[in-house]
Amino acid sequence: MEKKQFQAESKRLLDLMINSIYTHREIFLRELISNASDAIDKIYYKALTDENLTFNKDDYYIKVSYDKENRILKISDTGIGMTKEELEENLGVIAKSGSFTFKKENELKDGFDIIGQFGVGFYSAFMVADKVTVITKALGSDEAFKWEATGADGYIIEPCEKEAVGTDIILKIKENTEDEKFDEYLEEYRLRAIIKKYSDFIRYPIKMDVTKRKLKEGTENEYEEYVEETIVNSMVPIWRKNKNELKKEDYENFYAEKHYGFDKPAKYIHISVDGAVRYNAILFIPEKMPYDFYTKEYEKGLELYSNGVLIMNKCADLLPDYFSFVKGMVDSEDLSLNISREMLQHNRQLKVIAKNIKNKIKNELKNMLKNEREKYEQFYKTFGRQLKYGVYSDFGANKEVLQDLLMFYSSKEKKMVTLEEYISRMPEEQKYIYYAAGETNERIEKLPQTELVAEKGYEILYFTDDIDEFAVKMLMNYKGKEFKSVSSGDLGIEEEDNENASNKEYEDSKEVFEYMKNVLKGKVKDVVVSKRLKNHPVCLSNDGEFTIEMEKVLNAMPNHPEIKADKILEINVQHDIFKTLKEAFENDKEKLKLYTNILYNQALLIEGLPINDPVAFTEDICKIMI
Ligand SMILES: Nc1ncnc2c1ncn2[C@@H]1O[C@H](COP(=O)(O)OP(=O)(O)OP(=O)(O)O)[C@@H](O)[C@H]1O
Secondary structure: OOOEOOOHHHHHHHHHHHOOOOOOOOHHHHHHHHHHHHHHHHHHHHHHHOOOOOOOHHHOOEEEEEEOOOOEEEEEEOOOOOOHHHHHHHHOOOOOOHHHHHHHHHHHHHOOHHHHHOOOHHHHHHHOEEEEEEEEEOOOOOOEEEEEEEEOOEEEEEEEOOOOOEEEEEEEEOOOOOOOOOHHHHOHHHHHHHHHHHHOOOOOOEEEEEEEEEEOOOOOOOEEEEEEEEEOOOOOOHHHOOHHHOOHHHHHHHHHHOOOOOOOEEEEEEEEEEOOOEEEEEEEEEOOOOOOOOOOOOOOOEEEEEOOEEEEEEEHHHOOHHHOOOEEEEEEOOOOOOOOHHHHHOOHHHHHHHHHHHHHHHHHHHHHHHHOHHHHHHHHHHHHHHHHHHHHOHHHOOHHHHHHHOEEEEOOOOOEEEHHHHHHHOOOOOOOEEEEEOOOHHHHHOOHHHHHHHHOOOOEEEEOOOOHHHHHHHHOEEOOEEEEEOOEOOOOOOOHHHHHHHHHHHHHOHHHHHHHHHHOOOOOOEEEEOOOOOOOOEEEEEEOOOOHHHHHHHHHOOOOOOOOOEEEEEEOOOOHHHHHHHHHHHHOHHHHHHHHHHHHHHHHHHHOOOOOOHHHHHHHHHHHHO
């Protein structure tokens, strides 16, 4: 029989498995049992929804057996089986395995340890076996096939005999080496312990031939051993168990078993509702961002079960977009097995569940914010952006849900603060919630525009995410306090003396400003006396709906019509530079033109905006040096 080659990627993963020095090898059993359970799920679901098939619940089980002498461990299931094509497709390639791309990228960084953090499915068998044989017969097929591989050099597929539909995975367990003991995977006690640890809640019976002792007949204290096929898992799905019986590890194991993430969950939420709509759910907030979270491959959603039978892998309707990072499952007795995707969307029960889940997640996050601040900040670092998108999207429909979960860096506290905390510290006369937008906190800190607000002693929130300004635009206000950019025209800070002085300055030097405005025609809307600058000579502020930061963000988007914020060049008339400008106006207009252009370009640089003509700018600088 001709040996077929594995696809390149599969070969690499196999190599990894075979040479793995990973210590949690035992998870291979979890992977194989999980595959077996999935296969039974598929056939069971078919049987329940297809009138032509009748099956008996007792027909579905997984059997784990071993033969110590020949070093064989076998995992059999009565699931849906695989056709020849499916064998080829599923076991010859690491199909659609986005997780592998992730592994590849991280391989060098973290070594093999990544393998243990999450499932790698079928191939993990090669961590403990030097030969893997799969014998399978698909539902509705008369033929059975055998797939076999001894390593990364290829596999064979050939017809074989198998009576019943289902799959046997046969592992030839590796010989012990000096450092490693593989015998344990041929020991009843150890195998049972692994099954209990990782696969206890599998809905189908996992059977093993278990050695038991009984009183020898006719004696009073002599015992004899006998072997009996026994179900070794409790079969109660974790979500049906009483929360009090479960430990953190149980949830973590479930998270790993389900491959919800490569990390450990930051939080789990176990919900059991017995009201008008009955359902159980286990939800997880991951600690790390899924590797594909911001790609179009990422699909949000929860697994949906109808009375214990999986009916949908990713039910998107159960999660709002802003909580799309949440993983988990929902099981409800009130959903029909035959429900189609289209019907689900209009299903009343599902809507109730979705709403309920949304509130639970929100409350959990609120609790985390209140009681586990550090953890919440870590979460917010990872997924805060998503919450801000949530505020912004759907025309702000969800802002009520989300506004209390938002956090921004505070100029005064030098750490992340909530809006509630901000307004609780506001002095009575402060009208607005002030914010400054920029690339990083360090850059914002140096923005000249912040000078007046900071001098007033008001706290400023630093907006470093693209979405921040858009989100607060949608919020409009928080508990009646409006948001105000430190760059906006009117800061709402009354400084009468200052105001009169600047009006006077403007009137006195009106012609200078007019001249400068003319030089910058088309670039700025106006040139004015600054009321906010204290030390810096110039800055840009804006007038109108779009701020300069928004202009940057929107213009960076593909296919977005060009947006221009109405920019105002502000001049600090207290600064010596103003004298120079006035002098130039009197004596040398060409010089004023030069200075105006330089100041404008400097203001652009401070804002982090590109200079239209950098060559002209450097030439201008040179001119004043000569
Ligand atoms: N016991 C089995 N019965 C039927 N099909 C199986 C069985 N084991 C594996 N398969 C098929 O092979 C595919 C690949 O299995 P594998 O465990 O490598 O990945 P997966 O289960 O799809 O994903 P992952 O384990 O990474 O979440 C499965 O999707 C399934 O279609």
